[in-house]
Amino acid sequence: MASTRREFLALAGAGMMLGASGRLWAQVSTTVGDWQVTSVSDGHLSLPRGFYFDGLPEAELAPILEAQGLMGDMIASPCNVTLARREGAVVLFDCGAGPAFMESAGELIEALDVIDVAPQDVTHVVFTHGHPDHLWGVLDDFDEPVFSEAAHLMGDAEWNYWRDPETVETIGEARASFAVGAARRLELVxxxxxxxxxxxxxxxxxxxLASHGHTPGHMSFVLQGGSEAFLVAGDAIVNGHVALARPSWELGSDQDPAQGAATRLRLLDMLVTEEMRLIGYHLPDGGLGRIERAGEAYRFVAEGA
Structure with missing residues (x-):
């Protein structure tokens, strides 16, 4: 008998379903002091290879991608939304892509349902930045707020950037739709x-914690619990392959590639030096784990690995 979608999500919530970009539907959890922190999947993105890697030295790039099994023209990238809960607070960091961006993403509400969290349970929605896969899920098909009981928070520089009518003219043709979509949604909320x-x-x-570069006002967030600190990184560490193997390389997925690289190096050093764990929005295996040095590079070690 064929599995229903509900059964599929339930299996995935139990960590039993594998997908092309890793455990697409697996949710992994940890504790940070009195916070329970859970990585919940919104699905994945599928973007052209050149969006990330145009202009990089192919002779050095190819073996990095080959080692990760990334040999096609499209790159699949998991989308890990962070949910942090404690008494009196249910905090969602970003809200996924919603129904209008990409067919492979926009699954957050169904994934939350697997762990018995309803949209009206969320008390705070905290945005790392305004790209579609992080912001567009803020509204439903009728342009009503999905998280109707929640306060919504965004870094001041990021808010000003996406609300500026000149952004659509300066962001570049490839991202012009990002600017239009962000401005419309932010106006409505x-x-x-x-x-x-x-x-x-x-x-x-x-x-x-300011972590500009991926976008002009990108913000990461530090959860503090007792003596432990935990980083919700958003897209400041933008992927789990080239961004770690060659952290100083300037990547096309960052709107300001030079600033993005500088921010990435700063955060990677902080994570190692201070022995902080993190969730990265596009890191593999749910994105929850730690960063280790690997010579002049870094590697991501998923929780429990």
Whole structure:
């Protein structure tokens, strides 16, 4: 008998379903002090190879990609949404792509349902940045807020960038639709949005950390619990292959590639030096784990590996 979609998601929530870009539907959890932190899949993106790697030295790039099994013209990238819960707070970091961006993404609501979290349970939606796979899930098919009971928070520089009418003219043709889509959605949730600054404690034990480069106002967030700190990295560490093997390379998936590389190096060093764990939005195996040095490079070690 064929499995229903609900059965498929339930299997995946139990860590039993594998997909092309790893455990596409697996959710993995950990604790940070009194926070329960869970990586929940929104599906995956499929983007042209050149979007990431145009201009990079092919002789060095090819063996890195080959080692990861990335040999085609398209690159599949998992989308790991972070859910952090403790008494009185259900915090969602980003809200996925929604139904309008890419068929392989936009599955967050169904994935949350597997772990018995309804949209109205969410108390805070905290955006790392305004790209479609992080923001467009804020509205449903009728342009109503999906997380109707939640406060919405975004870095002040990021908010200003996407609300600026000149952004669509300066962002470049490949990303012009990103700007149009972000501006429309942010306008519709404007009354719900609170802008936050670098270093601001937006909830007890939750601090904003500027990590600009992937977008002009990209923000990561540090969860603090007892003596432990945990990084919700967003796209500051933009993938689990070239960004780690050659962290100083300037990648086309960052809007400011030079600043993105500088931010990435700073965060990777911090994660290793301070022995911090993280969730990366596009890292493999749910994106929850730790970073280790590997000579002049780094590697990601998934939780439990």
């Amino acid at each position: 404007e009354e719900r949005i609170t802008a936050v600054a670098d270093g601001e404690e937006i909830l007890p034990g939750l601090v904003a």
